[in-house]
Amino acid sequence: MAMIQTIEGPKDTADLGPTLAHEHLCSGFGGMDHTAIFDLDEAVRRATAALLEAYEAGIRTVIDCTPVDNGRQAAVFERVAGKTPMNVIAAVGVYRAIPISYRAWDPDTYAAYFLRDIEQGMERTGIRAGILKIAWDIETQLEALRGPLETAARGAARAAKAGGVPITCHTAPAERHGDRLIEIFQEEGLDLAAVTIGHTNDSTDMDYVIGLAKKGANVGLDRFTPRRGEEEMARRSQVALDLANAGYAEQISLGHDGAGYSLTGGPATGGPRAEDPKVWRLVPEWELPWLRAHGATEDQIDAMMVRSTRRTFEAAAAMKH
């Protein structure tokens, strides 16, 4: 057991229950709360509705993976807290393109920046971040960003060790980001059990997927939205089944990468994109029944939904001592 920080304060890892490992209550861009296209009341209303829907489908914890430059709003957490019985864990970190203001930082500067939110609270609230988030995508192909992205990953590793919180990574599996991130985290002396290599069900390469688990990382099979269609949802479920049957159910976390409210990918007229409040019900109501129908055991399901993410928090907490 270990303590984790939720938006309502500390909880025990034993109380996490079925967990969605990578979601967004509210996302978009840093500073969006200072623009006329953002509506705080609407964001709170939508995030609360989506949390209640997910709770009804059996989910007990949602991990919000939104760094501040991806539109994280502590005000949303403040107002959502207490409105639903769901545990919500908020993140600190940095998103794909790395803001120009961060790009000259060294790893310890990143770590100090991250640790403030982990130890004291975010955006002048007392709400503490419970997880670190970094995001590697196609921007790693840009020479100007490759260095800062690697430096931010090192900073996250140092903050994870000092703060005792896990790291979740947005990755593009086609770029094999997980392999390089694992190298960096090993150089930084991080326990890989505290690391989730996320969005790995974007991959169709099972050697890569299983390789990450073999090295000891948690594997986030955490993209699952209705926009992708049933054939693609079945393919993604098959990745989870194959990795579980290879013996790694304890290292699989599931999620949608879905948003309660998001300005990312919104309409050309501005404002939030259309979201179904049932956005977080697809894993419990589509993927889990698919897995059961294809032979997954209740123990494997429990490993994927409850024990895997819990293990990342416990491994992270153990590093601090």
Ligand SMILES: [Zn+2]
């Ligand atoms: Zn995401």
